[in-house]
Amino acid sequence: MKIRFEERKDLKEKPTGNLGFGKYQTDYMFVMDYEEGQGWHDARIVPYGPIEFDPASMVLHYAQETFEGMKAYKAKDGRILLFRPEMNARRFINSNKRLSMPIIEEDDFVQAVEEIVRVEKDWIPTGEGESLYIRPYMFATEKAIGVHPSHSYKFIIICSPVGAYYPEGVNPVKIYVEDEFVRATVGGTGFTKCGGNYAGSLAAQVKAEALGYTQVLWLDGVERKYVEEVGSMNVMFEINDTIITAPTEGTVLPGVTRDSILHILRDWGYKVEERHLAIDDLMKAGHDGTLQEAWGTGTAAVISPIGELYYKGDVVQINDFRTGALTQKIYDTLTGIQWGDLEDTYGWTHEVK
Known part of the structure; x- marks a missing residue:
């Protein structure tokens, strides 16, 4: 794929101190257009800035939109690393298929990510737990x-x-179990990364924060009985x-972090079960002490320990x-691989040269 570059005259001042999450954007962005009959064309890296499109653009009315979340890391030896970008590419393909949108081939997706990271390499922060978040x-637009x-x-x-996704950092968070609203049902879009999934979750998020x-x-959408996932993360108990x-x-x-952790846990000899877990059984385990640990997994937070569950007043x-x-241990191992501090025996890291 040929990618043209449009240089900007004035570069932004890079932020210092607490980065937060998603507060700052880099100097450039990758853009590519699709027209039926022509396919994908005009791949370019241009100065970051507003997007102009028609008020009747279909995304504003019928929500055809998908996205991914990835990170670039700067290792202590100066290498720039991506983490399993091919998995994000494949998930993006599956999301687009479900929403009747055109796919971007895996190699082209990875190339586009590599190129924007290469251009913006000086924006990758090097503080503890910091990285460059990538949002394809x-x-x-019709x-x-x-x-x-x-x-x-x-x-x-x-x-x-970015820095830590949660203000708590790698410290326990409090989780509210939603029993009124539904996030996803079989046959829907729960397995995709599309904006509608997240828009539909906000009402429950507001309830949780108020408490x-x-x-x-979230619980399953049929029986409201089985644990599924946290709003921004997969979850393990x-x-x-x-x-x-x-x-x-x-x-x-199908989270990239989720899949990686399951590989690591199985290699460590843990018994791992991918199965339905009833919320009543989970709360019972919490009360009788058999629930030993719980954590969320995702690209943004990596690992987020869960310290408390609230369900129907319990x-x-x-x-x-x-x-x-x-x-x-999971956090230290996974981030050690991602930042290049530990040997990557799985071949997950992808160097941008």
């Missing part, structure tokens, strides 16, 4: 008021230097020395609201 996304798949699209990649909880744990996480059967996002604390030894 696609949306419908000017039309009518329900049908758009005939034109725009694919963009923007980047943001002093950081995130929402250690009960009686067994790691349990929801299966990816169409309602749970509250359980996990591991005395402390980060568990296994949770910490």
Whole structure:
């Protein structure tokens, strides 16, 4: 894929201090257009700035939009590393297929990510736990008021230097279990990364925050019985020395971090079960002490220990609201691989040269 470059005259001043998450954007962005009959064309890296499109653009009316979340890391030896970018490319393909949007081939997706990271390499922060967050996304641009798949699209990649996703950092968070609203059902879009999934989750997030909880744990959409995932993360529980996480059967996002951790845990000899776990059984395990540790997994937060669950007025604390030894070991191992501090025996890191 040929990518042209448009240089900007004045570069931004890079932020210092607490970066937060998603507050700052880099100097450039990758852009590529799609027209039915022509395909993808005009791949370019241009100065970051506003996007102009028609008020009748179909994304504004029928929500054809997908995205991904990735990071670039700067190793102590100066190498720039991506983490399993091919998995993000494949998930992006599956999301776009589900929303009747054109796909971007895996090699082209990875090339586009590599190129914008190469251009913005000086934006990769080097503080503890810091990285360059990468947000590839696609949306419908056809000017039309009518329900049908758009005939034109725009694919963009923007980047943001970030610190910890949660203000708590790698410290336990409090989770509210949602029993009124539904995130996903079989046959829907739960396995995709599309904006609609997140828009539909905000009402529950507001409820959770009003009660002093950081995130929402969703139950299945049919029986409201089985644990699925947290709003921005997959979730895992250690009960009686067994790691349990929801299966990816169409309602749970197939997370890159999730898959990586399951590989690591199995290699460490842990019993891992990808199965349905009833919320009543989870709360019971919390009360009788067999729920040993719990954590969320995702690109943004990497690992987020769970210290408390709230369900219908019932509250359980996990591991005395402390980060568990296994949770910490997983975090240290995975981030060690991602930042290049530990040997990558899996071949997951992808160097940008």
